[in-house]
């Protein structure tokens with residue numbers, strides 16, 4: 001352990017996907033960590049709620065993420081060994097569209113660039129290998145064999161528990177109201193009281209901008225709606241025969257499906273071009289647009305017949321979206337000791353453990369081999385353009 005680790009007090013604000021992993025990693029290096037969450041780590045109020053998240057090894061958002069994905073994959077397994085729980089279940093993933101679409105071409109390009117294994121399947125091969133996955137004659141599926149489903153709430157609970165076992169203090173049901181610079185460090189005011197820290201890591205997800213004025217015009221809180229559908233056959237909800245699916249379903253609509261790992265349902269997320277920004281959220285009581293059920297049912301009846309189209313559960317969760325669709329990770333320019341890890345724009349869960357390791361590297365040595373330009377925190381002064389949802393945009 002180096003001297004910095006022995007002496008620095010660090011506050012991690014937000015113990016969702018990224019904060020819990022960061023607290024775990026910092027505690028493992030011997031830092032004195034206080035982790036704050038306004039609910040409890042792993043609660044359904046965070047952006048990682050709803051029990052599961054997709055893990056993909058092919059990342060069309062940018063092939064540069066491959067190091068983070070590889071590191072995360074190792075760390076999910078490390079958390080499994082530490083807890084004895086199954087946290088990541090292999091299923092593979094199918095990205096379905098026409099061969100010349102952005103969705104397919106960017107997926108193939110990302111796999112090639114990152115040298116990740118993949119296959120392009122025609123409709124007959126897809127149906128033979130993945131019962132119920134019916135492609136139109138003009139469509140293909142790009143198969144990512146390394147993809148799977150992560151038990152999101154459970155993974156967060158386990159990471160926070162590891163952090164605590166390594167000496168971190170976990171302050172659940174403790175909301176942080178303000179962070180202010182004082183005497184070369186930071187004062188954190190929360191429902192627990194006022195505490196002084198050398199360093200702060202803000203990982204407050206969808207509501208990070210409320211604590212970081214620099215991000216007021218850089219991050220937007222968006223809500224994403226998830227529905228759960230009962231499988232028509234047992235194998236359609238069995239991870240062994242229920243690959244993740246990412247699929248276009250209209251000129252400006254896409255949907256994703258994943259095995260819910262509950263033996264009976266499949267989770268569906270419909271995305272379409274609409275204004276889904278929300279101004280304030282407690283991360284739970286977000287409203288679902290009235291047309292949602294009908295649009296989802298129509299899309300499933302047409303393209304995903306192995307589940308009943310009417311949902312048995314509907315829930316919304318919020319995440320912070322940046323303008324270019326990439327998160328912000330690192331020390332803020334002009335604010336020494338203030339680190340951020342936020343803005344993951346609906347694809348942060350799969351890389352969360354690696355982000356925790358990355359932040360810990362930066363704090364410990366000022367450098368991380370995991371860092372990529374897409375995630376630089378100093379973009380806060382320049383980032384612009386994009387929606388953060390590459391695969392929902394019209395082809």
Ligand SMILES: Cc1cc2nc3c(=O)[nH]c(=O)nc-3n(C[C@H](O)[C@H](O)[C@H](O)COP(=O)(O)OP(=O)(O)OC[C@H]3O[C@@H](n4cnc5c(N)ncnc54)[C@H](O)[C@@H]3O)c2cc1C
Pocket residue numbers: 013014015016017018019036037038039040041042045046047048049052053054055174175176177203204205206207208211223224225226269283316317318319341342343344345346347348349350351
């Ligand atoms: C519906 C949906 C589906 C998604 N699907 C996927 C997927 O399949 N794969 C994938 O990789 N990613 C997916 N994502 C994205 C991923 O879940 C998020 O990017 C990730 O959870 C972000 O992690 P985070 O730590 O930044 O935020 P969160 O996980 O939301 O955690 C933030 C935490 O901060 C706490 N907090 C907030 N404010 C305060 C405060 N003032 N004081 C104390 N605590 C505070 C919150 O309670 C929360 O626990 C999805 C997101 C959504 C919404």
